[in-house]
Amino acid sequence: MSELLQIEGLTKAYPGVVANDGVALRVRPGEVHALLGENGAGKSTLVKMIYGLVKPDSGAMMFQGAPYAPVDPRAARAAGVAMVFQHFSLFEALSVAENVALGMENPPPMRQLAAKIRSISNDYGLPLDPARLVGDLSAGERQRVEIVRCLLQDPKLLIMDEPTSVLTPQEVDILFKTLRKLSSEGTAILYISHKLEEIRALCEAATILRGGKVVDHCDPREKSARELAELMVGAELKVTDRASRQPGDVVLNVTNLSLPPMSQFGPALKEIGFELRAGEVLGIGGVAGNGQEELLATLSGERPSKHGTVLLSGADISALGPNARRAKGLLAAPEERLGHAAVPAMSLTENAILTGTTRKNLTRNGFVDQGAARRFAQEVIAAFDVRTPGPEVAARALSGGNLQKFVIGREVLQAPEVLVVNQPTWGVDAAAAAAIHQALLDLAAQGAAVIAISQDLDELMEIADRFAALNEGRLSEPRPTKGLSIEEIGLMLGGAHGMQEAQI
């Protein structure tokens, strides 16, 4: 059978790093092909070259039997290649149809387009109302808009970059049905994900990248998730050591916590309540945008809440700011590394001062003790294996994983009594993620209470003692993770968010 896409010896070098080194890839028509690899393995660079966003230094691509060298994404789309990005490029204040029209070369009249969106989205089991504002849609529905936008071009090859990271398990099922239907009609799908179970369920071929090179091909259905992971990492995986712990006294008590939305399309927090005991890890799951940021802000003290809603060891701290809470032992690490948890243009030493002054005595009479600050930064770098030339380097110069280790390490080394982390391993490679998980578990073993807010359910199952779902600003009753099935979790997360599933 002839190949749809055939790539030979594709190489792309950036200053200091060869992102793709002689990569070869073959995709047959109608094949669901997985691209596997850790962060920095070169997956993004490869698909960007296929989609015309990056020009290769050398190598050749053939598409449908003809030489293929797209100069820009428009040329790639014209040839029949479409891509759904991990981060949506949608305007919240515009309707679905208007957003789709914006991405088209020659949009048809709005009414015609709306009819077309409705029919295509129904055909593929992704019902969408073209007139709705994107700002009112859930993450899963927004992804539908992006997919429908691609399907309108009738692509031969659809590239999907981490499509399930924003979906609940039920929503993933719906998406997979759509992708299988597309595949049965002859559309090939190039599927990037680090969720290995999904790849085993969906894909029939896999190419594994490590350090910019293709290291292996396999049929993922014939491998276990663990074998796939070890192929990606190129080493045996260390299993996190989850020492048995006895939960102690209640340290954090949240009752009837409500908060109005922080932005126009943001969610409100609605009557959130839970208890947290010393030595336990509470996992809070849910698709981002359902109140995760808001919950972290009310716990860290950035958004003070109503009197009596947040109690730390029995004392009301609802009105206290971040530094007063730090003094009492409640620390936090927000999701956004650049611009929230750390200042991109400032050095690691200065970023250590950002949250470390209260507990680490980095100031004397208000004057910054540079020596102490540098020592603290170095301590974090050493203890958490942050790869950097030194503490004087700007935060933005670090890779995502290294900066995340620094951010988590900075809080862990301040010996918190309660630590709240949001998406602690988002965009972090497997080795760094394992280190962060271990650090959080060790912290709990020492008697601290940890709240881990995450979209990654596997992560929460691995580290959390109890699990609660945050959905549309409401928090479910926490349940012990032991014995909790993925279906139950999916239902706690709001199932398919009322998204209908059309008959295919």
Next chain:
Amino acid sequence: MITLIRRPNPSQFWTFATPIVAVIATMIAGGLLFAMLGKNPVEAIRVIFWEPLLGANASYFRGQLLVKAGPLILIASGLAVGFRAGIWNIGAEGQYIMGALASAWLALHVYPAESHWLFPAMIVLGALGGLLWAMIPALLKVWFGTSEILVSLMLVYVVENLLAYMAFGPLKNPDGFGFPGSRNLQDYPSAHNVDLIAGTGLHWGVVTAFVAVIATYILMHRHITGFRIRVAGEAPRAARFAGVIPARLVVFCLGLAGAFAGLAGMFEVSGPSGQITDSFNVGYGFTAIIVAFLGRLHPIGILLAGLLMALTYIGGDMAQLMLGLPSAAIQVFQGMLLFFLLGFDVLTNFRVRLGRGASA
């Protein structure tokens, strides 16, 4: 094709080199401009940069240099603190006038009583006048979310009318034969801001400007408050996470800049200017914005930028006098300096690569 590649760390070398490169580029482009106007470009540049410092009458002009640079440096030092935090006080000119009015009012009120306490009291009142005037945009921003840019700027025009009213009305010199303007404080020993070393232009205001440079350096680079101000400017969310209360920051930054501008006004009215007239202000409050940016919002940079700006003012005046250059050409020349500085600033944060443009 030219490609710009972001540097992971800002270049140390270019941080210091860009101002020098910018001055040289201004000299070249300015020389071309003067040549097109039919003047000898080398002579014009020499008059602007050389005459005031080392020319025949330099001893007089060197004094003028400090007189002009003092208020610019003092005001810019205060403004730069706010600019670092992303708080844009454009109304230093108004705060400068309020400082002058408040201190002159006190002096003229107690005239002709002599006291050692008068001058210090005028300093306090000058700072307070500027500070309180700056509190108007600060509190409006905190309470109602108004733009401090617009409010502070508009208040300049309000206070300019107040200045004219004072000069023609309540503060008018009763022995002035009907001429507008107050008594001259230079003739009032207790209120006069004298040259500390005669003929150098080094008055208390210049000393205060130097102290302000050192004080803002310590504040911004040694103290936790300055650290928080810089964080607020770089990443507002990170600042809130670090415990910064935005409302307090607005009040602090506008208050500090207002107090510094008010002090500059006080030293000006009691010294070089001597009296309240309707044309008392000459734009120091606005020029200080340029000085702050020319000096990279860094205290030491502001010190040098203030001196450089004062030099182009004096040199520009001389070029007008000696070579007959139009004043518009001098203003274009001063504008070029800021333009080139901001332009070459790219090199601090980006590496320039010439050649094949691969998107990276």
